[in-house]
Amino acid sequence: MFVQGKCYKCGGFLAVDDREDASVCPFCGKAFIVEKAINSYNGVSMQDNGENGSSFDIDNDFVADKNVLVRYNGYTKRDITVPDGITVIGENAFQGMNNIESVYISRGVEKIGASAFSGCKNLKAVNIPDSVAAVDRDAFNGCISLRSLKFPDSVVSIEAGALTGCSSLEAVNIPPKAEVLPWRIFEGCTSLKTIVIPRFVKTIEDFAFAECTALETVLFENMRVDGDPSTGLNRIGMNAFRNCSALENIEFPDTLRFIGNQAFRGCSHLKTLTVPPHVKAIYPLAFADCTELEKVTFTGDTKLYKGSNPYKNGKNSATFLNCPKLLSVDYNDLQRHFWAFPAYMRSKESFFMENGKCRYCGGDFKGIFEKVCTVCRTVKDY
Numbered sequence: 146m147f148v149q150g151k152c153y154k155c156g157g158f159l160a161v162d163d164r165e166d167a168s169v170c171p172f173c174g175k176a177f178i179v180e181k182a183i184n185s186y187n188g189v190s191m192q193d194n195g196e197n198g199s200s201f202d203i204d205n206d207f208v209a210d211k212n213v214l215v216r217y218n219g220y221t222k223r224d225i226t227v228p229d230g231i232t233v234i235g236e237n238a239f240q241g242m243n244n245i246e247s248v249y250i251s252r253g254v255e256k257i258g259a260s261a262f263s264g265c266k267n268l269k270a271v272n273i274p275d276s277v278a279a280v281d282r283d284a285f286n287g288c289i290s291l292r293s294l295k296f297p298d299s300v301v302s303i304e305a306g307a308l309t310g311c312s313s314l315e316a317v318n319i320p321p322k323a324e325v326l327p328w329r330i331f332e333g334c335t336s337l338k339t340i341v342i343p344r345f346v347k348t349i350e351d352f353a354f355a356e357c358t359a360l361e362t363v364l365f366e367n368m369r370v371d372g373d374p375s376t377g378l379n380r381i382g383m384n385a386f387r388n389c390s391a392l393e394n395i396e397f398p399d400t401l402r403f404i405g406n407q408a409f410r411g412c413s414h415l416k417t418l419t420v421p422p423h424v425k426a427i428y429p430l431a432f433a434d435c436t437e438l439e440k441v442t443f444t445g446d447t448k449l450y451k452g453s454n455p456y457k458n459g460k461n462s463a464t465f466l467n468c469p470k471l472l473s474v475d476y477n478d479l480q481r482h483f484w485a486f487p488a489y490m491r492s493k494e495s496f497f498m499e500n501g502k503c504r505y506c507g508g509d510f511k512g513i514f515e516k517v518c519t520v521c522r523t524v525k526d527y
Contacts, residue, residue, distance in 0.1 A: 147220045147244040150182035158186070159241025159264060160220060171241060171264040171287060207231075214238050227251050234261045236281070243267050246290075252276050257284045259304075266290060275299045280307050289313055292336075296320045305329055305350075312336060319343055326353045328382075335359055338391075341366065344377060351382040351405070360389045365398040376400070381408050383428075390414060397421050404431050413437060420447055429462035438465070440473040441486075449485045463487050480506050480520050498527055 150161035155173035162168070165179050206219035212232040217239050219225065223246040227234065233256045239245060241264040248262070252274040259281040262268060268288045275297040282304040285291060293316040296303070300320040305328040308314060314334045319326065321343045329352045331337060337357050342349070344367035354360060363386075367377035377400030386392065388411035395409075399421050406428045409415065415435045420427070422445030429451055432438065451462045464485040465471050474489045476482065483490050483506035490505065497507045504527060508520030516525040 147242075148183060149186050149218055149220055150179065150241075151186035152177055153181060153185040157241055157264065158216075158237050160243045160245075171266060210235075217242060220244060223247070225249070227254060229253060232256070234258050236260060237263075240264055246270070248272070250274055250277070255279070257281060259283055260286065263287055273297055273300075278302070280304065282306050283309065286310055293317065298322065303327065303330060306332070309333055319346065321345065324348070326350060328352055329355070332356055338362065340364070342378065343367075347377070347379045349378065349381045349385045352384045352387070353382065354389060355384050355387040357386070357389050359391050360386075361391045361393065363392070363395050365396070367400060368396070368398045379403070381405055383407060384410070387411055397424075399423060402426075404428065406430060407433065410434050416440075418442070420444060426450060427464055429464065430466055431464050432468065433463070433466040435465070435468050435471075437470060438468045439470045441465070441471060442475040443477065446477065449482045451484060461487075465489075480508055483507070483521065 147160045148163050151158055152170040152173060155170060157170060161179050161182055163179060167176055167178055169176050206217060207214060207228055208216040208218060212230060213235045214227065214231045215235050221244055223244060225245055226249045229251050231254055234254060236258040237260050239262045240260050243266050245265050246267050247270040249272045253276055254274060255276055256279045257277060260283045263283050263286040266289050269290050269292060271294060273296060276299060277297060278299055278301050280300060280303045283306040285308050286306050287310045289312050291311050292313050296318055298321055301322045303323060307330050309329045310333040312333060312335045315336045319342065323343060324345050324347050326346055326349045328350045332352050332355045335358050338359050339362040341364045365378060378398050379400060380403040383405040385405065385408045387407055390411060390413045392412045393414045393416055401421055402423060402425050404427045407430045410430055410433045413436045415438050417439060418441045420443045424445060424447045426448050449464050466487065469488050471486060471488045472492050474486050493507060494504050498504050502508060503518035503521060503523055505523055506518065506521045508518040510516035510525050511519050
């Protein structure tokens with residue numbers, strides 16, 4: 146029978162089976178003694194619900210403080226309805242309740258608090274009403290059985306890690322008013338195949354879709370600059386799509402300005418790439434380990450960064466490091482950025498040498514006794 150417990154090692158709330166002697170905490174990954182976890186929770190409960198009378202029970206299972214749902218204590222129920230009168234689902238309110246399979250959130254709730262449903266590993270369905278405006282950090286983190294989630298148009302903000310590790314999530318929408326896809330929001334959603342980015346999203350933050358290994362399609366609603374260049378995606382953060390190994394193609398919107406460090410590293414099925422004209426900068430290793438990438442076309446004067454001391458201690462920060470099939474590059478400043486395309490430049494080496502050029506970048510040599518490349522400053526070595 147499931148009862149409420151608290152991990153005495155990390156403090157996470159969780160539902161535990163009192164028939165077991167020991168279990169493993171889904172939050173810190175450490176083993177704990179079930180009886181000790183139950184006693185730990187009971188000690189906290191007696192302290193929190195003491196003589197001040199600030200908390201009260203709703204239908205015995207729900208502990209609320211005014212209009213805030215503080216904690217749910219229904220250890221055996223599978224289908225839950227949040228009672229009327231609640232406007233905020235508090236922090237950790239349902240955390241670790243492994244008995245829960247579905248939750249119906251009543252209209253009137255305006256906010257889902259931090260880690261409210263985190264670690265509910267059997268949660269499969271959640272109804273979110275159109276009164277909800279905010280979903281706080283880690284709200285559904287680790288809900289590994291959650292298959293789909295529909296955010297209403299009323300949601301304005303979804304905070305960092307809200308759906309991290311929801312490995313069964315196949316379908317989810319991003320509400321149209323959202324302007325930021327925060328850090329790690331979909332990291333590790335390994336069943337997610339398609340995502341549509343609404344027109345007002347300006348930033349995809351670091352690790353937003355990292356390790357989404359089934360992600361095949363990314364669509365942007367605002368593809369072209371239509372009179373207001375401030376509307377639409379501006380920046381893709383560091384590691385944002387790292388190891389999205391099923392992604393074969395991505396068409397960037399014209400509004401894009403920056404692509405961060407390792408943003409698409411390990412997208413091993415990406416085959417072609419066109420960089421829009423208004424992209425100002427692409428940072429180190431942005432497309433490293435894209436082992437199937439064959440062709441890259443730059444349509445503007447994008448600057449490629451290799452960072453400080455990229456070759457110190459043998460570290461190479463080439464934009465397209467380990468892209469062995471990248472043999473077609475259209476870039477108007479190729480000579481000065483030769484280091485960014487190692488496979489392409491190696492394929493041209495014999496041609497450069499036959500024509501008396503620098504074997505590394507194709508630049509001309511200058512000098513009487515010692516010839517030095519005018520582009521990369523390398524001494525002629527052949």
